[in-house]
Amino acid sequence: MIGGGLAGSALATLMAEDGISVTLYDAAEPFESRWTRGMQTAPQSQKVAEPEIFYDPEGLVQDFFARFPEMPDKLVRSAxxxxxxxxxxxxxxxxxxxxxxxxxxxxxxxxxxxxxxxxxxxxxxxxxxxxxxxxxxxxxxxxxxxxxxxxxxxxxxxxxxxxxxxxxxxxxxxxxxxxxxxxxxxxxxxxxxxFSRSHAPVFSAIDPIILNDIALPALRDRFVTAGGVIMAHAQLGDIDSTSEYATDLLFGEDTQIVVKPEDAVVLALHPKQLCDAVPDIGFAPAPARRQTMVFEMRRQFAEPRCLFTSDDLVRAIYCSRRHIQVNLNSNVHLSSDTTPDQFAYRIWQRCTWLCDQYLNVDLGVRSENAKGIDCPNFSFVDAEAPFPELTPGLAALRHRLQPPWKNLFLCGDSFPADYAPGPAALFASVKQVRRQLQTFFAS
Structure with missing residues (x-):
């Protein structure tokens, strides 16, 4: 298993508990999530991470974590x-x-x-x-x-x-x-x-802080208990083969592993690293960045809620814990003659109006304005989106992607054809690849 993010970690744990011998390689420390790349620290040292509110009508994410009783119930909840x-x-x-x-x-x-x-x-x-x-x-x-x-x-x-x-x-x-x-x-x-109408909520929210601090460490313990082996800080080089099977894995400059035909190799990688490792696949990821602002609130929100708008400044607002996280319109940029405080005040005014119009939420009673400015404490987050998409043309064709070797499998949020990149796509991919691996080992 190459890649120890959520997809690789989840699949590796399931396969290890299926009785398969699994070795998990990662360039950093496995069992960590990309969801907190944009995490900031508020003035009171309270963690801030944008909640991932996603479309999951089949409940794939909740079903996965439900099999592990040690996972907190509030990790995944309706939104x-x-x-x-x-x-x-x-x-x-x-x-x-x-x-x-x-x-x-x-x-x-x-x-x-x-x-x-x-x-x-x-x-x-x-x-x-x-x-x-x-x-x-x-x-x-x-x-x-x-x-x-x-x-x-x-x-x-x-x-x-x-x-x-x-x-x-x-x-x-x-x-x-x-x-x-x-x-x-x-x-x-x-x-x-x-025309179908589901009576169960189709939007869910996953808490990235609980995921990183509780869920993934619990998943790691299950993996090790089932006999899994962890190889951290293993930088993947290229993959090569002269037959129908991948036979070569190169890590860094000096570690090479010979893969037998009966061994399976799973790549649970970011699309860019995947293209570098297997150029035969021949696609490239599209740039995906989220320009986000975080405002600190005085009162906590009971449940995560989100608002998607066609506003010229704000594209989405997430209410989570004691923070308002605002995804800005992709066309919005801080002009050279505007200070960060002025820009933040402008965004805050728009958020106040939008939340009053659409969510019936009065942000004024929840906020405590920072000293010297007319909006709450804020921070800018210009981070990589947690689920980058493929280039738009190839995104429509991703269900046709075929790994070049019979024992090579692709796992991750960018591959299931019928899902937007996100948690639901990730666990749909884990479920699909698990079935493929069971068939591979059975044959």
């Missing part, structure tokens, strides 16, 4: 998601996403004909060309583009706004770079799901 949309001067529309994205967007339309057209449009996206991109509504274009007043007055559709916002939030990149085909498969994995 309330709202899509807030506004066209020009029209009154904002509020769509609650607890019953599914496709269902919410379809039932928002008035009349059976419009609902049927919307449903057909969503279903059609699943089969769009890989070069077909999510269409942007007015107000989400490049800031250098001039938007005419008459364009802002056009009625437009909430449907288009909703898809653009969802694409940008789910993929942590500008919406116009996202593939319609991938977004369509996420919204509608199957044709019958167009």
């Amino acid at each position: 309330h998601g709202i899509l807030g949309l506004k066209r020009g001067r029209r009154k904002p529309a509020i769509i609650t996403l607890d019953h599914g994205l496709a269902y919410a967007l379809i039932t928002r339309r008035t009349g059976l004909m419009l609902q049927a057209i919307t449903a057909f449009g969503l279903w059609q996206k699943r089969y769009a060309s890989e070069d077909n991109r999510v269409e942007l509504p007015k107000g989400m274009e490049s800031p250098t583009e001039v938007i005419r007043e008459e364009d802002l007055q056009k009625s437009g559709t909430y449907h288009r706004d909703g898809l653009a916002v969802l694409a940008e939030v789910l993929f942590s990149m500008p919406a116009h770079r996202c593939s319609n085909a991938l977004l369509g498969r996420i919204l509608l994995p199957k044709a019958k799901s167009v």
